Amino acid sequence: MNLASEQRQWNRLMDLAEIGAIPGNGVNRGALTAGDRAARRLMVGWAAEIGASVSIDEANNLWLRVEGTDSDAAPVLTSSHLDSQPKGGRFDGAYGVVAGLEVITALHKAGIVTRRPIEVVAWTNEEGSRFAPGCTGSMSWAGVHPSDYWDDVRDHNGIYYAAALAEQMAAEADLPRRPLGSKPHAYVEAHIEQGPILEAEGIDIGVVTGIQGSRWFVVSISGESAHAGTAPLSLRRDAMIEASRAILALQEAMYDPKDVLRFTVGRVSVSPNASNSVADNVTFSIDLRHPEAATLRVRGDMIAGVVQGAMRNCEWSVRETFNAKPIEFAPRVISEVERAAENAGFSHRLIPSGAFHDAQFASRVCQSGMIFVPSRAGISHNPAEYTSPSQLAKGTEVLLRTVRALAD
Amino acid sequence: MNLASEQRQWNRLMDLAEIGAIPGNGVNRGALTAGDRAARRLMVGWAAEIGASVSIDEANNLWLRVEGTDSDAAPVLTSSHLDSQPKGGRFDGAYGVVAGLEVITALHKAGIVTRRPIEVVAWTNEEGSRFAPGCTGSMSWAGVHPSDYWDDVRDHNGIYYAAALAEQMAAEADLPRRPLGSKPHAYVEAHIEQGPILEAEGIDIGVVTGIQGSRWFVVSISGESAHAGTAPLSLRRDAMIEASRAILALQEAMYDPKDVLRFTVGRVSVSPNASNSVADNVTFSIDLRHPEAATLRVRGDMIAGVVQGAMRNCEWSVRETFNAKPIEFAPRVISEVERAAENAGFSHRLIPSGAFHDAQFASRVCQSGMIFVPSRAGISHNPAEYTSPSQLAKGTEVLLRTVRALAD
Numbered sequence: 001m002n003l004a005s006e007q008r009q010w011n012r013l014m015d016l017a018e019i020g021a022i023p024g025n026g027v028n029r030g031a032l033t034a035g036d037r038a039a040r041r042l043m044v045g046w047a048a049e050i051g052a053s054v055s056i057d058e059a060n061n062l063w064l065r066v067e068g069t070d071s072d073a074a075p076v077l078t079s080s081h082l083d084s085q086p087k088g089g090r091f092d093g094a095y096g097v098v099a100g101l102e103v104i105t106a107l108h109k110a111g112i113v114t115r116r117p118i119e120v121v122a123w124t125n126e127e128g129s130r131f132a133p134g135c136t137g138s139m140s141w142a143g144v145h146p147s148d149y150w151d152d153v154r155d156h157n158g159i160y161y162a163a164a165l166a167e168q169m170a171a172e173a174d175l176p177r178r179p180l181g182s183k184p185h186a187y188v189e190a191h192i193e194q195g196p197i198l199e200a201e202g203i204d205i206g207v208v209t210g211i212q213g214s215r216w217f218v219v220s221i222s223g224e225s226a227h228a229g230t231a232p233l234s235l236r237r238d239a240m241i242e243a244s245r246a247i248l249a250l251q252e253a254m255y256d257p258k259d260v261l262r263f264t265v266g267r268v269s270v271s272p273n274a275s276n277s278v279a280d281n282v283t284f285s286i287d288l289r290h291p292e293a294a295t296l297r298v299r300g301d302m303i304a305g306v307v308q309g310a311m312r313n314c315e316w317s318v319r320e321t322f323n324a325k326p327i328e329f330a331p332r333v334i335s336e337v338e339r340a341a342e343n344a345g346f347s348h349r350l351i352p353s354g355a356f357h358d359a360q361f362a363s364r365v366c367q368s369g370m371i372f373v374p375s376r377a378g379i380s381h382n383p384a385e386y387t388s389p390s391q392l393a394k395g396t397e398v399l400l401r402t403v404r405a406l407a408d
Numbered sequence: 409m410n411l412a413s414e415q416r417q418w419n420r421l422m423d424l425a426e427i428g429a430i431p432g433n434g435v436n437r438g439a440l441t442a443g444d445r446a447a448r449r450l451m452v453g454w455a456a457e458i459g460a461s462v463s464i465d466e467a468n469n470l471w472l473r474v475e476g477t478d479s480d481a482a483p484v485l486t487s488s489h490l491d492s493q494p495k496g497g498r499f500d501g502a503y504g505v506v507a508g509l510e511v512i513t514a515l516h517k518a519g520i521v522t523r524r525p526i527e528v529v530a531w532t533n534e535e536g537s538r539f540a541p542g543c544t545g546s547m548s549w550a551g552v553h554p555s556d557y558w559d560d561v562r563d564h565n566g567i568y569y570a571a572a573l574a575e576q577m578a579a580e581a582d583l584p585r586r587p588l589g590s591k592p593h594a595y596v597e598a599h600i601e602q603g604p605i606l607e608a609e610g611i612d613i614g615v616v617t618g619i620q621g622s623r624w625f626v627v628s629i630s631g632e633s634a635h636a637g638t639a640p641l642s643l644r645r646d647a648m649i650e651a652s653r654a655i656l657a658l659q660e661a662m663y664d665p666k667d668v669l670r671f672t673v674g675r676v677s678v679s680p681n682a683s684n685s686v687a688d689n690v691t692f693s694i695d696l697r698h699p700e701a702a703t704l705r706v707r708g709d710m711i712a713g714v715v716q717g718a719m720r721n722c723e724w725s726v727r728e729t730f731n732a733k734p735i736e737f738a739p740r741v742i743s744e745v746e747r748a749a750e751n752a753g754f755s756h757r758l759i760p761s762g763a764f765h766d767a768q769f770a771s772r773v774c775q776s777g778m779i780f781v782p783s784r785a786g787i788s789h790n791p792a793e794y795t796s797p798s799q800l801a802k803g804t805e806v807l808l809r810t811v812r813a814l815a816d
Contacts, residue, residue: 087633087680087688129682156681195638214637216683225495227789228672228695229622230603230762233664240673241659244652251649256641264636265648267683268676268690272495273564274537275624275675275693277789280495282676285683287636354638380635381685 002344003106004400006393012098013392015042016082017090026383027090030155031083031125032060032164037171039082039094043122044175046101050108052120055178059140059147060168062122063178066104068114068407074185075117076407077366078103078399081126081137081358088127089385091192091392095373097122099190099396103403114407116185123358124165131161132267132285133216133322138358141181142365186333186406187362190371190399192387194355196378204346204394206372207337210329211353211360212262212291215300216322218283219307221246222315225272225280236278237313240270243282246310250286253306254299261299262289262354291326291352324360333369333406340401346394355380371398410752411514412507412808414801420506421800423450424490425498434791435498438563439491439533440468440572445579447490447502451530452583454509458516460528463586467548467555468576470530471586474512476522476815482593483525484815485774486511486807489534489545489766496535497793499600499800503781505530507598507804511811522815524593531766532573539569540675540693541624541730546766549589550773594741594814595770598779598807600795602763604786612802613749614759614780618737620670620699622764623708624730626691627715629654630723633680633688644686645721648678651690654718658694661714662707669707670697670762699760701734732768741777741814748809754802763788779806 019038020029029035040062047054047064055063065075080096100120107114123141128134131153140147151162193199198206223237247265254263267285286303290296304318334350341348351372362368373395376386427446428437437443448470455462455472463471473483488504508528515522531549536542539561548555559570601607606614631645655673662671675693694711698704712726742758749756759780770776781803784794 085680085682085685087685127682128684129680132683134684194635212637225790226787227602227763228674229620229670229697229764230786230788231670232667233669233671234667238672240676241655244655244659247649247652248656251652259640259642261641262637262639263641264646264684264686266636266678266685266687267681268648268678270674270676272493272537273675274493274535274789275540276536276542276672276695277493277495277674278672279674287684289637355635356637378638380638381680381682382633 002397003110004102004393004396005106006389008105009098009102009393009396010389012046012101013090013094016094016098020084022087022383024383025090027084027088028086029082029084030086030130031127032168036083037168040122043097043101050105052104055176056172057141057178057180059137059180060124060165061137061141064101064104064120066108066118068117070115071117073116074183075119076403077119077121077184077187077362078189078403079121079123079358080189080191081123083125083127085127085129085381087383088381089383091385091387092194092380093126095192095392096190099399102396103400106400114404116407118403118407126358130155135356135358135361138361142361143181144361147180184366187359187366187368188333188371188399188402189357189359190395191357192380193372193375194380195375197351198372198374199376201349203349204391205341205348205398206351207334207341207348208329208353208370208372209334209350210327211356212289213293213296213326214322214324214356215288215296215320217286217303218319218321219246219286220281220283220317222281223279226278228276228278231278238278239282239314240279242311242314243284246307247284249306249310250303253302260290261295293326296326324356327360327363329363329369330367333367336402336405337369337371337398340398340405344397344401346398371395410805411518412510412801412804413514414797416513417506417510417801417804418797420454420509421498421502424502424506428492430495430791432791433498435492435496436494437490437492438494438538439535440576444491445576448530451505451509458513460512463584464580465549465586465588467545467588468532468573469545469549472509472512472528474516474526476525478523479525481524482591483527484811485527485529485592485595485770486597486811487529487531487766488597488599489531491533491535493535493537493789495791496789497791499793499795500602500788501534503600503800504598507807510804511808514808522812524815526811526815534766538563543764543766543769546769550769551589552769555588592774595767595774595776596741596779596807596810597765597767598803599765600788601780601783602788603783605759606780606782607784609757611757612754612799613756613806615742615745615749615756616737616761616778616780617742617758618735619761619764619768620697621701621704621734622730622732623696623704623728625694625711626727626729627654627694628689628691628725630689631687634686636684636686639686646686647690647722648687650719650722651692654715655692657714657718658711661710668698669703699734704734732764735768735771737771737777738775741775744810744813745777745779745806748806748813752805752809754806779803
């Protein structure tokens with residue numbers, strides 16, 4: 001018998017989707033914004049309904065906890081994130097958090113208490129679209145970097161991560177604090193696939209085997225500003241022209257005949273960004289991903305040379321801001337997810353993750369795994385992102401069974 | 409005998425430069441900002457000291473007027489603008505306005521009244537760096553477009569031109585209104601050269617013969633947003649890659665072996681501008697200039713074809729936002745400027761203008777001309793912009809003599 005409620009979960013997701021709603025059923029809910037705070041307050045309210053305890057750590061990760069029969073046992077964690085891309089969808093991140101909430105809600109309603117405690121976490125700033133890089137909450141928790149490591153990162157409006165974090169911590173002064181870091185028994189995260197495979201094959205559940213590695217870089221090209229009407233082209237040091245040349249040279253250098261390597265220049269800022277001034281600085285991001293550590297290392301290490309080769313008379317720098325190595329999930333968690341899907345009667349297959357997730361850092365701390373549900377047309381980071389209520393409910397049922405198995 | 413006061417003029421310029429001051433002696437005073445308003449209030453105060461009347465028209469151009477012995481006679485206009493580039497200097501625009509003020513101040517102090525009235529104008533939004541294109545004030549006045557023509561143009565923060573204009577008009581509700589448009593006897597504008605010629609040749613005064621033509625375009629490239637980690641490169645419609653290709657193709661197509669054509673991509677905006685999302689839209693500006701109408705027409709008309717040729721699978725559009733044909737100044741005004749420089753004992757030469765100026769539109773209405781003073785190292789649209797107090801005073805003395813000759 002299935003315990004998770006399709007309707008309750010869908011209603012909660014739709015309530016969350018109203019916070020930061022944008023046209024086309026999209027969501028724009030940046031990390032550490034008023035919208036993020038409002039979404040977290042909804043979670044706090046829902047936790048109160050079932051008597052789950054709520055706390056936050058110094059990285060602003062939000063923890064909901066229900067006790068087990070053995071409250072000293074290491075807990076089972078399930079989680080995802082509530083922040084979104086600027087033109088994001090309703091399910092990326094929010095689904096995993098609401099699914100975790102649905103697991104503890106359904107168990108509570110059924111009067112089931114597991115041996116181990118269960119914790120549901122909403123990690124801070126997974127997307128990294130307001131403050132790059134992403135996963136700052138889970139990285140802090142996993143001890144990859146201290147929680148003040150990103151203090152000097154600024155958003156599009158020049159606001160520092162430190163300031164935004166302090167503002168949110170102050171706004172949540174009423175919530176109990178817990179220490180940063182912990183040693184759970186296991187970690188499982190439910191998420192939409194963000195790719196087309198499950199839908200194309202008509203499969204309910206993706207049993208995730210691992211996550212490809214990601215490296216993020218910031219490239220800065222510096223020339224000299226000049227008057228667009230007077231400065232001869234032969235004398236200019238035009239950062240926009242040189243940046244365009246660098247981007248195309250990189251695109252060529254990153255060509256992969258197997259089409260497995262992912263290379264993206266998604267964020268560009270130009271100074272002074274006036275139509276009648278030659279640009280004196282162009283800064284752009286590079287997001288590079290591959291499932292194999294060696295390929296990711298070699299291709300990423302090529303970037304500086306390619307940028308240098310594209311320069312004529314501008315200065316340049318390349319700085320790496322994020323490096324998440326490819327990981328493989330724990331065999332025990334993978335097999336529990338498979339068994340849960342099988343027992344619930346849902347079709348399933350093994351699948352790697354193209355997107356990175358907080359699970360990438362959890363896997364450094366404890367045995368970890370993920371559950372994917374289909375994404376319509378593979379669309380994500382886009383308002384058109386969609387997974388049906390019943391597809392979501394199936395994923396949550398598998399999550400519930402997996403968490404229960406790991407917690408008993 | 410020279411009438412213009414070097415010290416008074418320099419002090420006023422330095423007072424203006426404090427409004428919107430940025431590091432390195434620069435100025436950031438966008439059109440229709442609080443800084444712009446503050447600068448205009450300084451002008452109003454200085455006008456009051458000599459009993460000049462003040463008014464504004466519906467395009468927010470600021471008019472100072474001193475009567476002549478024949479107040480029905482068509483006035484002589486002298487002017488420039490008070491707005492600056494985001495990383496601009498202290499002299500571009502501000503010098504011409506302060507020089508005009510110095511002309512009427514010096515004449516007033518000397519008890520000299522010309523036959524014709526003299527009007528000093530600060531035109532609205534010459535630079536076009538906050539609201540593109542520039543010269544909206546002088547274009548409105550010259551009847552090129554109605555003053556609400558740019559209402560839908562937005563600045564970097566999404567503020568509409570109409571809203572910024574209405575805010576400034578409201579903040580200046582105490583100033584008398586005058587109708588838009590007029591038919592002056594003549595127009596003369598003093599300005600820094602913004603190029604290296606006068607300094608290199610050790611010449612005091614540039615007698616400007618005309619202004620090269622300018623065409624501004626906005627190119628929009630539309631693809632599809634996608635997740636940076638999952639979308640295969642072969643299936644992407646990446647607006648940033650295609651925009652880079654278009655910019656480089658344009659740079660190549662606009663190559664001019666004589667290095668007279670000016671081609672600049674200075675402003676770029678990317679959507680959603682997140683490092684882990686493929687860009688669905690990139691919009692960039694093109695500023696194209698040439699002294700010959702035929703060349704400017706042919707090169708400008710090539711742009712759409714070049715952009716189209718650079719596309720693989722993105723949509724594109726090219727929109728022309730500004731078209732100022734090359735103009736030649738009136739022989740009468742040119743010869744009056746030459747005579748004034750000669751009589752004052754200053755070295756001078758004929759010179760074309762690479763930058764556009766409000767004089768380009770004034771020349772449609774009445775006989776017009778310009779006076780250039782040297783720019784150190786030709787640097788402009790940059791905090792390092794510099795012209796010495798005595799160089800500026802020489803330009804103003806020539807302006808005074810020219811205005812007087814035209815007004816008597």
